[in-house]
Amino acid sequence: MGRITQKSLARMLGCDISTISRALRDDPRVTPATKARIRACADKLGYVPDPAAAALVSGRSRVVGIILPELRHIFYNELFEGFSRAALEHDLVAELFLTGFDPLTLEKIISRIRSQRPGGIILGYHQLSFPGLKERLKKEFPVVLIDQDPVEEYDSVSVDSAPAIAETANYLVRLGHRRIGFVADSYASPTRGTLFHAALKSLGVPDTQQLVVQKSGRSEEVGYQAGLELLSRPDRPTAVFCVNDLIAVGLMKAAFELNVPVPAALSIVGFDDLPLSDYLPVPLTTIRQPIQEIVRHSFRVLADRMRTPRGKREHLVLPSALVIRKSTTTVRSEP
Amino acid sequence: MGRITQKSLARMLGCDISTISRALRDDPRVTPATKARIRACADKLGYVPDPAAAALVSGRSRVVGIILPELRHIFYNELFEGFSRAALEHDLVAELFLTGFDPLTLEKIISRIRSQRPGGIILGYHQLSFPGLKERLKKEFPVVLIDQDPVEEYDSVSVDSAPAIAETANYLVRLGHRRIGFVADSYASPTRGTLFHAALKSLGVPDTQQLVVQKSGRSEEVGYQAGLELLSRPDRPTAVFCVNDLIAVGLMKAAFELNVPVPAALSIVGFDDLPLSDYLPVPLTTIRQPIQEIVRHSFRVLADRMRTPRGKREHLVLPSALVIRKSTTTVRSEP
DNA sequence: TTGAAAGCGCTAACAG
């Protein structure tokens, strides 16, 4: 008695365990007939492969490491939920490695990841915390980069936010805005700000660098504090672009508290298009990240690379889009 | 050349592999001196144990299965992030099993979990999707129940929301509310509603069962639709208790859209105290769940149970608390 | 196309 193993299947079917192993892994050297017979029997008896044994002998597991700075930001949250579901479909296991916490050194996180012998790795944005991480990982595992600028020697699935950001700048300027703020938190890659200001500049908007706020902390709090700061200035902005939606939420609260009506006196644009954002009292104009597409494509690319480690690198670029809702409108003359 | 194994350590130190194994697992039968020597050498060479091998031979892995219906609700999100961090500290691996998706049968999920041979399981609320799950799991693994009513034969860490819910009812009634709505989504355990209505009844509030809305779908959408429904009724409520904060967000949007000022014409109470909730334009009055305490205690209980499988069951009960912010106020006379 | 045999890295009896 005990659980069903390849050995027990072999005994029942009167063939060798290695044949079972091959049949189950769809090895072409096994006759379709025997294959079918073995499969049927395995299914009937509820055979479940032991991943530990498979990992031990083959040197790699069915684990896919998902490396993300944190989870509580809903963007990462949705990403990870997506990966969990995708893993389920591909019969893999998505394992989360959080980089955004203090007492964690590069060596520690590497050794933690290594000890799982993952079959592959999806590496989210991490530069601030762990420069050098991707180089180290690449030596041992197939790595797919997401949520960061593509790099030649890595497979990557990235989002080209340049057009949407330019469109946002353009849109705000068309609405008459000239004093346009920008708020970022510490997880944000600097790219968004750079692109946004370049776009503003090319539209002839006077330099708005003094309306930039960057803070570290919970995104909502960052947005709230930045809002209090920006909105109490004499040259307060008439529009603010937030590097993520949660910052926009905090900013909206600050505006509400200071009796600055949104969008009448302050237009707000976010970034991410969280499910929540459409349900704010003033639904948020924002740039949509194609989260599910990121998940789908990065998983597929990784699966390819796990199969053919030396295959040609893929660099997928997904579009993002400005979603106009109610938090933005034309500038009205000042009170 | 190759990676450091116990065998290679044994060769270098001139002792047997089993001594290495014992020293590394802190077996009391090894002399402190040799233990130290072995540890030092292992550290110096960067020895990393192979979890696959350990799991294979011992029959259980260092994986702790975390079973949750979904992740995108921030309550689960924070829970899982907490578990990931706690796992890191305990040198375990938190693995997420999502139950809230369609094409998943009880058998499938069981077999998936089983295949990982987790050392223990933390089981969140799941009754709606998978009755019978906990009974099946209990036969094979140490199980700790969270986010659900305690059951005698299981270790559990639960939250006693009764006092906070009674306090909420009492608070709303003191503010003068009599027509009090209640909105739930499909993940919610029925307990909250039952407790709330019992409390209202004992306060002499006329029956409010017709102001109850229960829907399935994304929480924000549920709240929004429920809001549209409730607020357009002739006997519309002056206060609504939402079974979670995201529902409250949706409800707030509906109120805003229908020009029902919050809290002046509609008081809203949520449940969870998400980080977000304090940053809504009208900061939400809500019942706080002690998420980090749930994580900490359930992990400790599980660790105990993994060590002593036959130990006495623990039933921890944590308090929740009403957090009063700005979304609730006294009833004003009707327009 | 299938079978035999070796061994992945580790743990856990059992001896000494």
Place this chain on the structure above:
DNA sequence: CTGTTAGCGCTTTCAA
């Protein structure tokens, strides 16, 4: 207290 000895369940040579 330490060493010897068997495997855990599976993959993967190598032979047949």
